[in-house]
Amino acid sequence: MLLGAIADDLTGATDLSLMLARNGMKTVQVIGVPEEGADFGDAEAVVVALKSRTIPADQAVAMALASALVLRAAGTEQFLFKYCSTFDSTDAGNIGPVAEALMDLLDVPIAIACPAFxxxxxxxxxxxxxxxxxxxxxxxxxxxxxTPMRDPNLVRVLQAQCAARVGLLPLDIVSAGAEVINAVLHKAQQAGFRLMIADAVRDADLRVLGKALAGARLITGGSGIAMGLPENFRLQGRIGSAAVPEKMAAPAGKSVILAGSCSEATRGQVDEAIAAGRPALKIVPADVAAGSQTVSDVANWVLANTDAGPALVYSSDEPDAVRAVQDKLGKDEAGLLVEHLLANLAVILRDNGFSRFIVAGGETSGAVVAALGVSSLRIGPEIAPGVPWTRSVGGPDLALALKSGNFGAPDFFQTAWDLLQD
Structure with missing residues (x-):
């Protein structure tokens, strides 16, 4: 296997899988830590989708290392640790601790960190x-x-999470080309730096970084950093030119939209869908906690509101409202209530003939896919940058669009269905 990636959430893994497939690599996405001795067939790239972005750092490290060991045993030549393009993390991690642990495991002296997309x-x-x-x-x-992000200085953010020194690979160095990049990285390593935040403001910068990292054992970043990596293997004559289809055949069945993200982009998409007349039901965490809004209630509402097209079930809310709920129920408990309800709802709907799901939010997507029993995904057409349709492989036959909360245009929930074929 040429490239093995470990992503800290499901939607990020799907985003990365799309990037690799679009750039010519036969890509398989698997859900959760793969089993020891897993057979990935003829895949040139394997992307492991974890649910580790917001769990305790030691647990995130353990999951990443377990995944890396399986990928290494499968012959992986280059590793990629993928996190969000908004560097979602806290002072405790999990980006820094996971990156350092992977560097130790793979005996990597220095690596870049570049979330640019x-x-x-x-x-x-x-x-x-x-x-x-x-x-x-x-x-x-x-x-x-x-993971509120209130410091834009990524050197400072990452340094707070790391024992090793964190430095900067500035844009003038990136623009100077691959040889200069590698020379500067070598000097930084000699000076005691171990992780380097890399500037990138254009796709061309990411492609230059990709060229410079042709021989790197480990890279960390958002999905954008993978833009230039397949070309290194193509120049060696080791991959062809696989293409992402323009449309995807979808299993017969009903459709639904489940939105657990409270990001600004998803809130706008919810508003757009409601304004367009789509049936919509809001999940209220306090009512769920009190037992006055149950998964059966929500499922019955969806089943009664499918004639006009895919119904929308959402918990998205304004930041002040979210904070008020967290203050009342607890920060973690409020989110888990919604995740569990939407995950259980997805199972009920699947058992009642629903096979086409749009799910908004990384944590929500992880919970829903786990509940549905999906173990791997095949990448389909791109709906928006970083968001493809996928079709499950093994287990229930489902069409899934797993959207990061921050991604997609306001009409995303309206137009995504156009890329599916009956």
Whole structure:
């Protein structure tokens, strides 16, 4: 196997799988830590989707290392640790601890960290992360309910999570080309640095970084950093030119939208869908906790509201409302209530003829896919940058669009269905 990736959430893994497939690699996405001795067939790239972004750092490290050991045993030549393009984390991790643990396991002296994804509006300049034209700290990510990002300086953010020294690979070095990049990384290693935040503001920067990292054993970053990696294998004559289909055949059945993300983008998509007349039901965590809104109630509502097209079930809310719920129920408990309800709802709907799901939010997607018993995914057409349709492989036959909360245009919930074929 040429490339083995470990992603810290499901939607991020799907985003990465799309990037690799679109750039010519036969890619398999698996859900959860793969079994020891797993057979990945003729895959040139395997992406392991974990649910480790917000769990305790020691647990995230253990899951990443277990996955890396399976990938290494399968002959993986290059490893990629994938996290969110908004660098979602806290002072305790999990990006830094997982990166350092993988470096130790793979005997890697220095690695880059680059979450940039210009196509989705994420760029890094002078070590600072921008969302569109705004600093990360001025974006909606400052109010993320689990990982609020209020410092745009990624060198500082990552250093707070790491024992090793963190430095910067600035844009002028990246723009100078692969040889200069590697020379600077070598000097940084000699100076005692172990992780380097890499600037990138254009796709061309990511491709230059990819060229420089042709021989790197471990890379860390968002899905954008994978943009230039397949070309290294293509130049060696080891991959062809696989293509992502423009449309995807979907299993017969009913459709539904489940939105657990409270990101600004998903809130806008919910508003757009409601304004367009789509049937919509809001999940209220306090009512779920009190037992006055149950999964059976929600399932019965969905079953009664499918004639007008896919119904929308959502818990998305404004930041102040989310904080009020967290203050009342507890930060973790509020999110888990919603995740469990939507996951159990998905199972009920699957058993009642639903086979086409749009799921918004990384944590929600992980919970739903686990409950549905999906173990691996085949990548289909791109709905929006970083978001493809997928079809399950093994287990129940389902079409799944697993959307990061921050991704997609306002009409995402309306237009995604156009890419499915009956």
């Amino acid at each position: 210009p196509a989705a509006g994420r760029s890094v300049y002078q070590g600072h992360l921008f969302v569109g034209s705004s600093l990360l700290s001025d974006s909606a990510m400052r109010d993320h309910p689990l």
